[in-house]
Amino acid sequence: MDLSSQNRRQVLQTLGIATGAALLSNTVSAKNAVLKAGPAFKYALNMSTIRGHRLGFIKELEVAAKAGFTSVEIWIDIFQTYLKNGGTTAEAKKIINGLGLTIENAIGFAKWIADDDTTRKAALKQLQTEMDQLAQIDCHRVAAPPFGATGLPLLNLDILADRYHAILKMGEQSGVIPMVEMWGGSENLKTISQVLYVAAASGNKNALVLLDSFHIYKGGSSVESLALVNKNAIKVFHVNDYPAGISPQKISEPDRIYTGDGVTPLKQILQLIKNPDQPVVLSLEVFNESYYKQDALTVAKTGLAKMKAVTAGI
CATH class of the missing domain: 1.20.5 (Single alpha-helices involved in coiled-coils or other helix-helix interfaces)
Known part of the structure; x- marks a missing residue:
């Protein structure tokens, strides 16, 4: 060699x-x-799912925790009823912490989007009060749906972006960030493209979008368009399912059902919104009258189990 x-x-x-x-x-x-x-998703109970049981703010939290949830979305009107009846934000925060819960978001209906100046001015005052209350219980997000413009003709999206920017600046002061929410049954902010435009055109790095599997179908958006949404813009996503045979024009809120019980392309949706850098909060939001007739704890437990089943392997 x-x-x-x-x-x-x-x-x-x-x-x-x-x-x-x-x-x-x-x-x-x-x-x-x-x-x-870590896990790709966190599981939250939107209190709409047991809203029809009329349990009250604290009992809703207790049911969610007992069912195994560690995250929830509260409704501001239920929270404020609790405060008006003598509850305090300090007491609520202590109970929330004791139950091991995180308030991921709050569902509110301030008319920040309204085209009428007087209405919008009152709405901004309302929203500021709500943000301040939410901050005191460590809730750092609030829904900003098109309530107040659902039946109006299509508004200029640049104007809506300016209005969204204004409430984002309010949120920076309180530490509660509004998420511009899509409603498929509204004339405004009914599609992913509209919501995405308003968020992007707001010119604010804190802009977030709140999307929903039901509203994607109701509003006629393409599931594939979710691929165009920056993953960091989705912190919370509303999940639910819908049955076959109901057109987008006729389907309504009470038609929502548990995940996996219908024909929603949930696996595809979840793959598209999954963020490798942080878990996305999946919040079960249904308004099903038949569920309201069942035991609330059973409904919450069933909802959590079905959410975990549909996310398995994603």
């Missing part, structure tokens, strides 16, 4: 060791990445 052949063998052996080490290192890194990766 000549020297050059021996040298080549040594080089190949060295390369073999180096390559093996690199492969091993990559394998270990991949395994560590898997180990470090």
